[in-house]
Amino acid sequence: MNLTQPVLTTEVRENSGTPHSPPLQPLLIARHIRKTYRTKQGERVLAIDDATLALGDGEFVSVVGPSGCGKSTLLKIFAGIHPASEGTLEFRGKEVKRIPGNMGVVFQSPVLLPWLTILENTMLPARVLHLPVAESMERARDLLELVGLGDFMTKYPSELSGGMQQRASIARGLIHNPPILLMDEPFGALDALTRERMSLELQRIWMANQKTVFFITHSILEAIFLSDRVLVMSARPGRIVREFVIPFARPRDFDLTTTAEFGDFVRAVRHELGASSNE
Secondary structure, three states: OOOEOOOOOOOOOOOOOOOOOOOOOOOEEEEEEEEEEEEOOOOEEEEEEEEEEEOOOHHHHHHHHOOOOHHHHHHHHHOOOOOOOEEEEEEOOOOOOOOOOOEEEOOOOOOOOOOOOHHHHHHHHHOOOOOOOOHHHHHHHHHHOEEEEEEOOOOOHHOOHHHHHHHHHHHHHOOOOOOEEEEEEOOOOHHHHHHHHHHHHHHHHHHHHEEEEEEEEOHOOOOOOOOOOOEEOOOOOEOOEEEEEOOOOOOOOHHHHHHHHHHHHHHHHHHHHHHOOOO
């Protein structure tokens, strides 16, 4: 069975994990994105070369690739942190300079302010964006309940475990109801057992919110377990070289990772990563 598919540039596949749902509508299309940096010595470094991809509304898409291939740079372009050197972004069918709506971003470190409570940390984006306080406070409480921190709203970050802090970071990323949640190696600093639990938690949160998620990880297993599609980037300069459509129904549990079919996907993605790294 051939598990790989050519990269889709202008359409989004139906989520084969829910076979009776209608095809997903494209939310974001990135076309021919290039990013060039200039070093302190004046040299030009091409970080991303001709990256093209589409994200469906409510879709969970992961990106894997070698270290330094431009995964995080691509995420920062989507977040508006860095501009693309070339290429276009289309959001809901209209070309934009940056994605509107103030993206929700979750980084590898939770980046919680130690002098604020978990509820106050969750509220930060709403306060920065001058959103209605009472409405935002209610949403913050609901989100913290959703991520399992309802009993810890008045605690400080130092009183929470690493996994709990990252759950608070996810709640903070959703507080302003962003169109896309961008996640850059959010579980990379956690131990293996906590990382598994957080994958289950993220799946539950995603199914409850149905946000579009763009998820960067170095873990092939994590990407396949969580995603509707897995995109593989080549070594620098980064390009999207392969797409894997993940067919497993949801909700998923970790017994899935022991099946032969799941193992086939792991081997296929690993093989593609090896091939793209050696180009």
